[in-house]
Amino acid sequence: MQAATKVTERTATAASGSGVTILAFAGDIASTSKDAIMEAYHGLGPSADKVLLDFSGVDYINSSGIAIIIQMLLEASKSGQRSVGIFGLTPHFNKVFTMVGVAKYATMSADEAAALAGL
Amino acid sequence: MQAATKVTERTATAASGSGVTILAFAGDIASTSKDAIMEAYHGLGPSADKVLLDFSGVDYINSSGIAIIIQMLLEASKSGQRSVGIFGLTPHFNKVFTMVGVAKYATMSADEAAALAGL
Amino acid sequence: MKNGSCVEVRLPSELGFEKVALSTAASMASLMGFSNDRVEDLKTAVAEACINAIEHGNQLDDSLSVGVMLSTTDDGLEVRVMDDGLGVGEAPAAPDMDRKMMGEEDPRGMGMFLIQALVDEAEWHKGPPGRSFVRLVIRLDKENK
Amino acid sequence: MKNGSCVEVRLPSELGFEKVALSTAASMASLMGFSNDRVEDLKTAVAEACINAIEHGNQLDDSLSVGVMLSTTDDGLEVRVMDDGLGVGEAPAAPDMDRKMMGEEDPRGMGMFLIQALVDEAEWHKGPPGRSFVRLVIRLDKENK
Ligand SMILES: Nc1ncnc2c1ncn2[C@@H]1O[C@H](COP(=O)(O)OP(=O)(O)O)[C@@H](O)[C@H]1O
Numbered sequence: 073m074q075a076a077t078k079v080t081e082r083t084a085t086a087a088s089g090s091g092v093t094i095l096a097f098a099g100d101i102a103s104t105s106k107d108a109i110m111e112a113y114h115g116l117g118p119s120a121d122k123v124l125l126d127f128s129g130v131d132y133i134n135s136s137g138i139a140i141i142i143q144m145l146l147e148a149s150k151s152g153q154r155s156v157g158i159f160g161l162t163p164h165f166n167k168v169f170t171m172v173g174v175a176k177y178a179t180m181s182a183d184e185a186a187a188l189a190g191l
Numbered sequence: 192m193q194a195a196t197k198v199t200e201r202t203a204t205a206a207s208g209s210g211v212t213i214l215a216f217a218g219d220i221a222s223t224s225k226d227a228i229m230e231a232y233h234g235l236g237p238s239a240d241k242v243l244l245d246f247s248g249v250d251y252i253n254s255s256g257i258a259i260i261i262q263m264l265l266e267a268s269k270s271g272q273r274s275v276g277i278f279g280l281t282p283h284f285n286k287v288f289t290m291v292g293v294a295k296y297a298t299m300s301a302d303e304a305a306a307l308a309g310l
Numbered sequence: 311m312k313n314g315s316c317v318e319v320r321l322p323s324e325l326g327f328e329k330v331a332l333s334t335a336a337s338m339a340s341l342m343g344f345s346n347d348r349v350e351d352l353k354t355a356v357a358e359a360c361i362n363a364i365e366h367g368n369q370l371d372d373s374l375s376v377g378v379m380l381s382t383t384d385d386g387l388e389v390r391v392m393d394d395g396l397g398v399g400e401a402p403a404a405p406d407m408d409r410k411m412m413g414e415e416d417p418r419g420m421g422m423f424l425i426q427a428l429v430d431e432a433e434w435h436k437g438p439p440g441r442s443f444v445r446l447v448i449r450l451d452k453e454n455k
Numbered sequence: 456m457k458n459g460s461c462v463e464v465r466l467p468s469e470l471g472f473e474k475v476a477l478s479t480a481a482s483m484a485s486l487m488g489f490s491n492d493r494v495e496d497l498k499t500a501v502a503e504a505c506i507n508a509i510e511h512g513n514q515l516d517d518s519l520s521v522g523v524m525l526s527t528t529d530d531g532l533e534v535r536v537m538d539d540g541l542g543v544g545e546a547p548a549a550p551d552m553d554r555k556m557m558g559e560e561d562p563r564g565m566g567m568f569l570i571q572a573l574v575d576e577a578e579w580h581k582g583p584p585g586r587s588f589v590r591l592v593i594r595l596d597k598e599n600k
């Protein structure tokens with residue numbers, strides 16, 4: 073009964089001129105999203121050192137889904153050479169991500185333009 | 192537990208150059224809307240011979256609400272000199288109004304521009 | 311989603327609460343993969359069935375509630391709306407707009423017609439008090455036509 | 456709307472159905488006049504409470520259902536989410552993101568924290584099996600602050 077999570081990869085250019093990989097999510101971000109999200113993440117090449125997660129196509133996120141994002145941030149931090157940013161959250165989920173502390177480990181931006189401007 | 196119906200009156204100019212009175216609804220169109228809708232309708236001056244009902248601010252309509260609109264169309268038809276048009280319905284309620292036959296007695300348009308163009 | 315999964319809602323016999331049932335039904339139908347168009351049809355059908363249960367079946371009696379059972383079937387969603395009244399037999403004749411506009415027919419009386427027109431199956435069952443219900447079905451295979 | 460009006464929902468113990476409860480609760484809160492912000496808070500709180508009831512309370516057991524009671528009070532909306540488990544006492548410590556990022560704490564374990572953070576009152580009650588529940592309240596007066 074969960075809407076399957078779709079993850080689409082695309083690239084963009086940051087204000088600084090460097091390449092950025094965007095993982096755009098659609099559907100639900102819940103416990104059932106784990107494989108889709110982690111497979112997309114593990115499929116990123118080693119050169120993808122700037123990653124943005126696009127939540128603008130997502131309308132339901134629960135705490136198990138946020139835990140998957142934390143898992144990803146943990147792996148990125150362990151790698152020591154990859155920054156992960158987040159954009160496209162609704163104001164409500166922006167608040168929720170901040171409440172649980174995700175904002176400490178991922179730069180949160182309102183939209184893609186703002187996210188790219190900061191990289 | 193029904194959202195109070197708000198009715199706002201405004202005027203516009205038809206493509207033909209004549210004056211048009213628009214009654215814009217907001218909230219629910221249900222049995223509880225009767226007074227708000229019929230009072231607004233009865234408050235129209237005799238010169239208001241072209242009336243448009245704007246449903247673009249409405250998100251819930253039930254059959255008791257449609258019955259009130261039919262009551263209004265009946266009064267307009269009895270007066271013999273007032274045309275009533277409808278615009279701003281969602282595709283779903285456009286279908287519903289057509290199913291019950293309202294479209295036979297009120298011109299249905301997608302939006303205000305289309306409604307004014309036809310008058 | 312498992313076949314036979316069932317969600318039950320109980321509403322007070324107060325007009326307006328049909329909107330709560332409509333939201334529940336819409337959410338379940340969306341999860342099942344129905345298109346927005348079909349979900350809109352279901353919303354109106356469920357709302358009209360609940361209004362009738364509240365108004366006619368339970369006659370707005372505070373102490374009675376309306377039951378809405380939403381069940382997934384092999385090929386769709388079945389909704390039963392139950393009240394404590396004596397129920398109703400077949401749906402009345404389709405509304406006649408010409409007669410309504412002549413003042414010869416009550417402007418109301420469109421709920422059961424709309425229910426029948428909007429869903430794939432609609433059946434009214436007269437039962438012992440508390441067991442009268444209308445059964446609505448929307449089918450997923452209709453989606454692909 | 457009358458004080459004490461109550462809507463009850465029963466859900467199967469299957470993940471995903473929390474979204475049906477969330478829609479029902481959102482619809483009721485909107486009817487009561489809560490702002491969109493508060494409705495969003497309630498949606499997340501109700502979803503998390505239902506997920507816990509489905510997963511931890513009823514341990515995904517098909518034969519058990521989760522009960523959600525939505526009641527209007529003098530000044531707000533009270534929600535009880537009931538399951539057949541043994542319940543839980545107080546909410547655990549707030550998630551520690553630094554420890555999670557060190558791999559010292561499970562990345563999960565944020566549901567009860569979010570519930571507490573998003574509603575005006577949250578209380579967990581351990582009961583005999585079938586009577587464990589969490590009680591959530593959002594108040595209308597908070598709207599005007
Ligand atoms: N649940 C019900 N219990 C008893 N009578 C009902 C029920 N639903 C419908 N009816 C009867 O059928 C008639 C037609 O219903 P409907 O087409 O919905 O129009 P309306 O409710 O506007 O009269 C009602 O006036 C009522 O007499």
Ligand SMILES: Nc1ncnc2c1ncn2[C@@H]1O[C@H](COP(=O)(O)OP(=O)(O)O)[C@@H](O)[C@H]1O
Binds near residue numbers: 135507547567
């Ligand atoms: N309804 C419940 N019944 C039994 N135990 C529960 C219930 N809700 C929560 N718990 C317990 O509290 C813990 C913390 O819950 P929560 O903060 O929601 O995080 P998570 O569900 O991700 O573990 C759960 O792991 C579980 O042990």
